[in-house]
Amino acid sequence: MTIRNKIEMRNVFKSFGTKHVLQGINLDIPVGSSMVIIGGSGTGKSVMLKCVLGLIQADKGSIKVDGQEMIGSSTRAREEMMKKFGMLFQGGALFDSLPVWYNVAFGLIHGKDMGKKDARILAIEKLESVGMGEAIADLYPAELSGGMQKRVALARAIATNPEIIFFDEPTTGLDPIMADVINELIGKCVKNLGATALTITHDMASAKKIADHIAMIHEGKIVWTGPVEDLEKSGNPYVDQFIHGRADGPITDPQSNLLKSA
Amino acid sequence: MVLAIEPMKKYPWRLNNLHVKHGVMNAAVELLREKIPFVQSMCQAIGHSIINVVQALGSITMFVLQTLRHCLTPPIFIKHVLRQFIDIGYYSLPVVGMTALFTGMVLALQSYTGFSRFNAESAIASVVALSITRELSPVLAGLMVAGRVGAAIAAEIGTMRVTEQIDALSTLSVNPTKYLVVPRVIAGTIMLPILVLIGDIIGVYGGYIVSTHVLGFSSGSYLYQTWQVLENMDIISGLVKAAAFGFLVTLMGCYHGYNSGRGAQGVGRATTNAVVTASILILIFNYLLTQVFFS
Structure with missing residues (x-):
């Protein structure tokens, strides 16, 4: 059987000066699946995501979205490609000079040339789908709590009905209940849209809830990938250490650190 | 001394025992040995800063070209341009007006103390008019706007960079340069000449007030002299300068904000750099x- 891959990454490298962040990423994300990338802080998760989005230019390798090469493509082609993407940023990244409804409608108004009246109606619909209503539509992002900001950001990410949605640590900085609410919403939104989702997180509860597939990244490489059911019996020492949150193991092993510095 | 041995071990071919045999040479070689790390690190520092300067010039040039390209290709966010007209132009009016007024006043006062020694008091009107229109109004307005507007732009765009709002613009299919930079640069380039023109009028008026009320000139002859000495070129050169300064101030604000470092410290540094580079470039x-x- 052939499953078409929405995103294909082959040997993606990225360095900042002498810091080699990505050292040959290989990853396939099938159409309509929800892939979660786990890994510690500073292992290159965010950089990988931004390489796919084109916010950071990868040094070498190949990133194909719908079979179309992203690395080295023209600015215009990338801007066209952006219309397929939605992104939920870690800190929300809401535009604080604009009211909530305009934040949600931003992609509709500027990306899809929709009129403001229609966009506002659609934005309020999207706000309702993440459990908020017209009452907050005219507030400014600074007037909302962290959890509410995340939900508005989620509404903005799904407003243009994107084919691919990226979630950058969606539950970081939220209380456990709000985190679960966000996880539920992400699951629901992705299913409703039939979109392909790529999430990066180090919150295992969140990962297990959202994921169909899980990939583990360590020192700029994918060290394990598989369906979420296999996570507990992966047999991979890196994954075992990470999901059980142990201080001892190959990730923190001085032996592997020695290898890295050599 | 321990440090001085290091390069010997590293580069044994540079100094060998033959050189060290003679007494006088010994001292010289000893000195040289001690200086090697110093010279090395000095060369390193010089090379490093040259590379940094060239890199910065390159990235500023790219930024300018990109900005100009986006200025000339639609769509332009007209509403944002109009809003920046208000922010950059209208709200700078009090600052620029006060600066021009007091500069004109002090200019009249100071040139009176100088010129009265040579019985040349009648030249005050020309001195005030020429210095204000040609130099002081554009330069001082430029510096004031650099402090007021350049800093604000760098802080705003820098904060947007730090909180990923600029990345968010890209993911929502809006080019950040077009959305953030172009309206500010257009507004700065258009509004500063208007501010300077108003500053010209207020500045000359400041000189007029002091001359007639404090120094006892007749108002008719002061105005007549001002009118006589001013040529179109004096005003026009000031306005062209103002347009260039407006471009520089807004561009530096945008550039440093756009490339702001991480966190509050990064934004703070971006703001400082925006004001400092804009001020120096203005001069x-x-x-x-x-x-x-004028040559």
Whole structure:
């Protein structure tokens, strides 16, 4: 059987000066699946995501979205490609000079040339789908709590009905209940849209809830990938250490650190 | 001394025992040995800063080209341009007006103390009019706007960079340069000449007030002299300078904000750099433009 891959990454490298962040990423994300990338802080998760989005230019390798090469493509082609993407940023990244409804409608108004009246109606619909209503539509992002900001950001990410949605640590900085609410919403939104989702997180509860597939990244490489059911019996020492949150193991092993510095 | 041995071990071919045999040479070689790490690190520092300067010049040039390209290709966010007209132009009016007024006043007062020694008090009107329109109004307005507007732009765009709002713009299919940079640069380039024109009028008026009320000149002859001495070129050169300064101030604000480092510290540094580079560039370009216009 052939499953078409929405995103294909082959040997993606990225360095900042002498810091080699990505050292040959290989990853396939099938159409309509929800892939979660786990890994510690500073292992290159965010950089990988931004390489796919084109916010950071990868040094070498190949990133194909719908079979179309992203690395080295023209600015215009990338801007066209952006219309397929939605992104939920870690800190929300809401535009604080604009009211909530305009934040949600931003992609509709500027990306899809929709009129403001229609966009506002659609934005309020999207706000309702993440459990908020017209009452907050005219507030400014600074007037909302962290959890509410995340939900508005989620509404903005799904407003243009994107084919691919990226979630950058969606539950970081939220209380456990709000985190679960966000996880539920992400699951629901992705299913409703039939979109392909790529999430990066180090919150295992969140990962297990959202994921169909899980990939583990360590020192700029994918060290394990598989369906979420296999996570507990992966047999991979890196994954075992990470999901059980142990201080001892190959990730923190001085032996592997020695290898890295050599 | 321990440090001085290091390069010997590293580069044994540079100094060998033959050199060290002689007494006088010994001291010289000893000195040289001690200096090697110092010379090395000095060369390193010089090379490093040259590379940094070239890199910065390159990235500023790219930024300018990109900005100009987006200025000339639709769509332009007209509403944002209009809003920046208000922010950059209208709200700078009090600052620029006060600066011009008091500069004109003090100019009249100071030139009176100087010129009265040579019985040349009648030249005060021309001195005030020429210095205000040619130099002081554009340069001082430029510096004031650099402090007021350049800093605000760098802080705003820098904060947007730090909180990923600029990345968010890209993911929502809006080019950040077009959305953030272009409206500010257009507004700065158009509004500063208007501010300077108003500053010209207020500045000359400041000189007029002091001359007539404090120094006892007749108002008719003061105005007549001002009118006589001013030529179109005096005003126009000032306005062209102002347009260049407006471009520089907004561009530096945007550039440093756009490339802001991480966190509050990064934004703070971006703001400082925006004001400092804009101010210095204003003074440099003032000289260059003056040479073009009046030589």
